[in-house]
Amino acid sequence: MYEFVSGPLFWISLAICVAGSIYKLVTVIKLARKDKVVLPYMRLSYSMKSIGRWITPFGTRSMRLTPIFTAVAFSFHICLLFTPLLLLAHHELLGIRLIHLPDPVAHVMTAIVIIGGLFFLQRRLLVPYVNNVTYFSDILLLLLVMAPFVTGFLAYYQWFDYRTVITLHMIFGCVMLVIIPFTRIVHMLFFALTRAYMACEFGYVRNSQDW
Amino acid sequence: MGFKPREEVADQGIDKRLEELSLEQIEQTINKVLAAEMNARMTAYLQTCVHCGLCANACHYCLSHNMDPKYAPVGKVKDTVWEMVKKKGKVSKEFMRTAARIAYTECNTCRRCSMYCPFGIDIAYFIITTRRICHLLGIVPQYEQDTVNSHSATFNQMWVQQDEWIDTLQWQEEDAQGKIPLARIPLEKEGADIMYSVIAPEPKILAQLLANASIIMTAAGMSWTMPATDGWDNSNMAMFSGDFETSARLERLHHETAIRLKVKRIVMGECGHAYRGAVYDGPKSNSWMFPPIPVVHAIDFYHEIITQGKIKIAKKFDKPITVQDPCNVIRNAGLGMKLREIMKATCSDFRDVEPRLGHNYCCAAGGGVINCGPPWKKDRVKGNKIKAEQLRATGAEYVVTPCHNCHSGIEDILKEFNVHMHVIFFSELLVDHCMEIPEHLKAKD
Numbered sequence: 001m002y003e004f005v006s007g008p009l010f011w012i013s014l015a016i017c018v019a020g021s022i023y024k025l026v027t028v029i030k031l032a033r034k035d036k037v038v039l040p041y042m043r044l045s046y047s048m049k050s051i052g053r054w055i056t057p058f059g060t061r062s063m064r065l066t067p068i069f070t071a072v073a074f075s076f077h078i079c080l081l082f083t084p085l086l087l088l089a090h091h092e093l094l095g096i097r098l099i100h101l102p103d104p105v106a107h108v109m110t111a112i113v114i115i116g117g118l119f120f121l122q123r124r125l126l127v128p129y130v131n132n133v134t135y136f137s138d139i140l141l142l143l144l145v146m147a148p149f150v151t152g153f154l155a156y157y158q159w160f161d162y163r164t165v166i167t168l169h170m171i172f173g174c175v176m177l178v179i180i181p182f183t184r185i186v187h188m189l190f191f192a193l194t195r196a197y198m199a200c201e202f203g204y205v206r207n208s209q210d211w
Numbered sequence: 212m213g214f215k216p217r218e219e220v221a222d223q224g225i226d227k228r229l230e231e232l233s234l235e236q237i238e239q240t241i242n243k244v245l246a247a248e249m250n251a252r253m254t255a256y257l258q259t260c261v262h263c264g265l266c267a268n269a270c271h272y273c274l275s276h277n278m279d280p281k282y283a284p285v286g287k288v289k290d291t292v293w294e295m296v297k298k299k300g301k302v303s304k305e306f307m308r309t310a311a312r313i314a315y316t317e318c319n320t321c322r323r324c325s326m327y328c329p330f331g332i333d334i335a336y337f338i339i340t341t342r343r344i345c346h347l348l349g350i351v352p353q354y355e356q357d358t359v360n361s362h363s364a365t366f367n368q369m370w371v372q373q374d375e376w377i378d379t380l381q382w383q384e385e386d387a388q389g390k391i392p393l394a395r396i397p398l399e400k401e402g403a404d405i406m407y408s409v410i411a412p413e414p415k416i417l418a419q420l421l422a423n424a425s426i427i428m429t430a431a432g433m434s435w436t437m438p439a440t441d442g443w444d445n446s447n448m449a450m451f452s453g454d455f456e457t458s459a460r461l462e463r464l465h466h467e468t469a470i471r472l473k474v475k476r477i478v479m480g481e482c483g484h485a486y487r488g489a490v491y492d493g494p495k496s497n498s499w500m501f502p503p504i505p506v507v508h509a510i511d512f513y514h515e516i517i518t519q520g521k522i523k524i525a526k527k528f529d530k531p532i533t534v535q536d537p538c539n540v541i542r543n544a545g546l547g548m549k550l551r552e553i554m555k556a557t558c559s560d561f562r563d564v565e566p567r568l569g570h571n572y573c574c575a576a577g578g579g580v581i582n583c584g585p586p587w588k589k590d591r592v593k594g595n596k597i598k599a600e601q602l603r604a605t606g607a608e609y610v611v612t613p614c615h616n617c618h619s620g621i622e623d624i625l626k627e628f629n630v631h632m633h634v635i636f637f638s639e640l641l642v643d644h645c646m647e648i649p650e651h652l653k654a655k656d
Contacts, residue, residue: 032251037495054329061570062327065268128214129273130264132280133289138262190259191330197252198331205491207545208569210326 002163005170006093013174020181021189028193038197043204050199051192053211060211069123076116079109080145084173107156110149117146141183147172214279217312222586224353225311229304232348237307241300244344245292253340256332257296260285266334269327271572272317275596282594284324284334287313291341311350314341316587317594319578320451321538326569335578339453342579346453354584358448361411363457366464367444368411377439379414380421387425390642392654394429396421399472400436406474406504407437408465410446410482410615417615420480423638427513430649431521435478442468445479447488451579455496462493469504476505478512481636483539483614484577490544508540510613513637514549517556525647527559528640533607533632534564535621536571537614545569550613553637557645562605572598574612576620592627595620599628609633611640 032038053059063070084090088100101109120142124134151169154160179185202210245253267273267283280286291310295302302310320335328334345351351359361370371379380396387394397403407428413420428435437443442464449457466489469477479485489506507515516522534554541547547568554561564571575595580587602610602625610632612618622634 028251028255031254035250035252036498038251040500050331054331060326061566062265062268062329065327066265069265127264129267129278129280129283129286130262132283133262133264133285135262184258184261187259187261187330190255194255194259194330194332198325198333201333202325202543206543208542209545210331 002167005167005174009174010170013177017177017180020178024181024186025189025193028190032193041205042196042200046199046203047192047196050203050210051195054195062211072116072119075112076120079112079116080149083109083113084148110153113149114146114153117142117149138184141179141185144172144175144179145185148176214276214281217281217309220312220586220590222352222583224356225308225350228349229308232304232307232350234301234304237302237304237348238300240347241295241302241344244340244347245296245300248340248343252333252336256330256337257293259330260288260332261330263329266324266328266332269324271323271575271597272594274572275594275598282317284318284328287318288334288337292337295341295344307345307348307350310341311345311352314338314345315352315355315452316580316583316590319538319573319575319580321573321578322542323538323570323573326542342451342453343455344453351452352583352587354586355448355452355579355582358582359452359454359457362447362449362461363454366441366461368446368448369415371411371414371444373440376414376443379418380437383418383421384425386419387422387429390422390426391429391648391652393652394422394425396425397436398439400434402473403434403436404475405433405435405478406469406472406476407435407478407480408443408445408469408485409480410485411444412446412615413480420636420638423636423642424480426642427516427522427638427646430646430652431516433516433521436472436474438468438472440468445477445485445489446482447485447493448579448582450488450492451484451582458488458492459496462488463497465489466493466497466499466503474504476507477502478507479509481509481613481615481618481638483537484579484616486544487539508544508546508613509637510540510546510550510553513553513641514546517553522641523647523649524557524645526645528557528609528644529559530609531560531562531605531607532558532609532611532640533562533602533605535574535610535612535614535617536564536568537612537617538571538573538577540614541571542569554611557640562607564601564605566601572601574598574614574617574620575624577614577616581616581619588623591620592623595624596628599624599630602632603628603630607632609635609640611635611637613637 057074058064058070083106086101087106091098091100123130124138125131148169151165151172155166155169180188198210202208264283264285266285267278270282270284272282276282291313318338320338322335324334325331358368361368384396407424445465447458447461449461486508490502494502534550536547575591580591612621612634618634625632
């Protein structure tokens with residue numbers, strides 16, 4: 001089991017993630033080419049300006065209005081993306097040598113993902129206008145995103161049965177990879193596209209700003 | 212959480228037609244529209260929205276109702292398009308009644324929410340798609356449908372007949388001559404630089420604005436004309452009812468009238484949605500990438516003639532005054548700083564609003580909402596307390612609203628929330644209080 005999960009399953013999941021992502025992007029771009037009011041109005045400069053604003057913490061009024069959410073959301077996403085990519089244990093498993101995070105840093109970053117996830121969870125349950133649009137799938141998705149981090153944490157400290165926990169950790173990691181293109185996590189891929197379209201609609205067409 | 216359900220509102224346009232519809236008709240229409248609209252934008256938006264609710268902070272309805280989830284933009288999408296997609300069109304009549312109410316009376320398509328959504332999702336597009344479905348089903352608020360019927364039959368919004376139109380222009384020309392004896396409203400002057408177009412409520416109920424236009428154009432020495440034929444009305448309620456065919460016909464005639472008159476550009480009166488129609492929705496629906504004739508909004512035009520010295524300011528208005536940023540010309544056209552420049556050029560005690568420019572709160576009247584008429588007035592006014600409070604905080608006695616919808620909407624909310632403020636157009640400020648009549652145009656004894 002461990003051998004399969006740490007080897008073939010990972011590569012299969014990665015392949016599904018990459019192929020699925022390419023498929024999703026190609027499909028939507030192909031659709032966009034059919035839509036006469038999208039591509040003719042797209043301009044790189046307006047897109048980059050707006051995306052730059054929206055990936056800068058507190059770069060927009062929306063973010064400044066909700067400072068706690070902004071701080072949590074940025075930390076959550078940065079840690080979510082970079083902890084698995086820059087973790088020494090992951091590099092060793094794959095047999096690659098890359099710049100990696102010192103253990104204590106990776107540790108804090110993992111904790112940030114878990115705390116951030118819990119923050120989103122309480123928001124989903126307690127804030128009426130978020131709760132109103134929260135479906136079971138939203139909660140499940142959040143738990144699935146947190147799962148590799150929780151199990152990673154447990155594995156590091158060797159709490160519970162290490163072998164079981166690390167196997168679960170790898171399974172959740174693979175699940176995470178597979179669901180990226182096929183669930184709402186696809187926002188990771190589409191963010192730049194939807195933002196760029198709105199940026200051009202506001203900037204190029206309407207001489208205005210979308211932040 | 213103690214949020215009250217919506218109070219029942221009767222509207223013949225929606226209720227009666229719903230009785231006649233079958234569930235199959237509803238299902239087929241929804242699926243037809245959604246299949247046609249399942250383009251890149253809709254697909255990406257549906258998959259990308261993470262249900263975070265950040266757009267709630269943007270909407271004046273939500274802010275005015277203590278963050279009631281049903282008024283959050285994403286809540287409105289949930290109760291319209293999401294549900295239609297999920298159920299593949301198999302929705303109840305009651306669902307459609309609420310969907311029509313949300314789409315026509317609880318969203319001004321002002322697009323503020325797109326500036327608060329991290330993904331820039333065009334939530335107004337979902338609302339407009341819902342309106343399209345409602346239009347095809349024939350469940351449109353009665354008053355709104357009446358204006359669209361007028362557009363369809365007369366090419367103007369208020370059943371104004373051609374003789375009435377010409378007669379009103381001549382009457383207002385005479386009024387303008389009370390101030391400047393040489394003032395004219397030149398009709399059908401081929402080759403003039405400017406075609407001036409207005410919305411139909413001007414000749415119908417606010418005729419003095421036509422005299423103001425004549426005074427300003429004459430004093431600034433502009434070469435201008437107005438059409439005597441259909442095509443003079445630049446308003447477009449069909450764009451908001453979901454009747455895109457009528458909408459395209461109106462915009463096409465408006466531009467073709469300017470082409471027929473061989474003018475260099477269209478200057479339009481103080482109206483926001485008309486600008487949206489003429490510059491964005493109209494050209495696209497007629498397969499023009501951009502307007503075939505340049506369209507200049509009144510704010511831009513006043514800015515031009517004031518900064519170029521074609522109009523001189525004799526005396527600055529000295530009472531405390533603030534301003535409304537209409538969504539369709541500020542958030543959606545970037546004229547905010549020009550508006551402030553002309554306010555400062557004409558007023559000595561200008562008090563800005565907060566939030567301002569593209570982030571300003573909507574008037575809650577535009578996007579066809581005020582055209583839904585008296586049955587929905589209470590909802591509309593109650594849904595914009597935040598705007599009344601924003602204006603009250605300026606301490607101003609006057610507010611300039613360079614848009615007809617904003618003008619009427621703000622008058623209503625000021626009355627409801629006891630804010631004592633006069634609502635005026637910029638042309639009234641200019642003509643009644645500020646501008647200098649050039650010596651050579653003054654009446655001689």
